[in-house]
Amino acid sequence: xxRGHLRILSAIGIGCYALAVIxxxxxxxxxxxxxxxxxxxxxxxxxxAVLLTKLCADETGLSAALLVVGASLVAVYIADLARDDLxxxxxxxxxxxxxxxxxxxxxxxxxxxxxxxxxARRDGTRLPGPALRAKSGSLAVGQTVTVxxxxxxxxxxxxxxxxxxxxxxxxxxxxALIALGVVAATARRxxxxxxxxxxxxxxxxxxxxxxxALRTALADDHGFVxxxxxxxxDVSHRRAxxxxxxxxxxxxxxxGSWRFRQ
Numbered sequence: 001x002x003r004g005h006l007r008i009l010s011a012i013g014i015g016c017y018a019l020a021v022i023x024x025x026x027x028x029x030x031x032x033x034x035x036x037x038x039x040x041x042x043x044x045x046x047x048x049a050v051l052l053t054k055l056c057a058d059e060t061g062l063s064a065a066l067l068v069v070g071a072s073l074v075a076v077y078i079a080d081l082a083r084d085d086l087x088x089x090x091x092x093x094x095x096x097x098x099x100x101x102x103x104x105x106x107x108x109x110x111x112x113x114x115x116x117x118x119x120a121r122r123d124g125t126r127l128p129g130p131a132l133r134a135k136s137g138s139l140a141v142g143q144t145v146t147v148x149x150x151x152x153x154x155x156x157x158x159x160x161x162x163x164x165x166x167x168x169x170x171x172x173x174x175x176a177l178i179a180l181g182v183v184a185a186t187a188r189r190x191x192x193x194x195x196x197x198x199x200x201x202x203x204x205x206x207x208x209x210x211x212x213a214l215r216t217a218l219a220d221d222h223g224f225v226x227x228x229x230x231x232x233x234d235v236s237h238r239r240a241x242x243x244x245x246x247x248x249x250x251x252x253x254x255x256g257s258w259r260f261r262q
Contacts, residue, residue: 003194007055011187014051018179022072022172026079045069052183056190057197064186068179075175082168084155089163092148097121097157099143105133115139119147119157128153134162199234206232210240214247219262224252226259 021044028037048068053061097119105114116131117139127149132139133156139145147157210232217225232240237258241251244260252259 004191007187007191007194010051010055011183014048014055015180015183017051018048018068018072018183019176022075022079022176022179025072025076026083029076029080030083041069041073044072052186055183056186057193058189060189061186064182067182071175071179071182075172075179078168078171078175082165082172085158085163085165085168088148088150088155088158089165091151092155092158092163093151094146094160095119095121095127095149095157096144096146097127097149099139099141099145100126101141102139104136119145119149127157130156132157132159134159203234206235207239207243210235211243211247214244214249214260223262224259225249225262229258 025037025040028040045065049062049065051061052064052068053059055061056064098121100118100120102115102117105116113136114133115136115138116133118131119127121127127147129150129152132145132147145159147159148163149157210227213227213231214225217227219225227240229235229237229240235243237256240258241260244251249260249262251257252261
């Protein structure tokens, strides 16, 4: 397998790993606190730095790793914000309810524009779980409203429009694509660095061969040493003249000629 194909496969593997981390941390965030997640994020960043540094073959791998971790963090954060909406969309029950009473939300600090609304079904039974939360004046006591209610009574009921997580899902997808784009850009940079390294090694080898040829070649009857440029395709005539000058040779009378006078 060529190095180019291996680099492509490595980039695909790192991209899949980055996506798996986003999904994994989203699932972990629902069950574990920052005490576990912070060390895991750090370990993830270190591993990415190692992988991307090898992929791009220079020090920019660290910057690329920081960008991927940052994009992944934002993606997980947005997904976590949308968790309740996604759960309600998946298992929520559409209910037509009546507002029984309202009161200022207790945990809003100095703000007074958010209220909790107690809801009841048409048969008078209270909806299970926390109260509906909305801006003050959004609903009135006795008003009928359609909501998505959690049958398990764990999540707050939401109106169908408020429970739409489409925008959040698109945001998660956008930042996941940013992470993948950084990996792809790093792979392209690595390919360019590797190509320049190969070209430099080939040029150094040809210059070494030219230097040895000029050092060991015998001069003709006119005192000229001639070499064939086809043997050194990456060496320019100007560079060849410079190498000849290092060995005490002078360019020939004919401009552009690869003949040098001793």
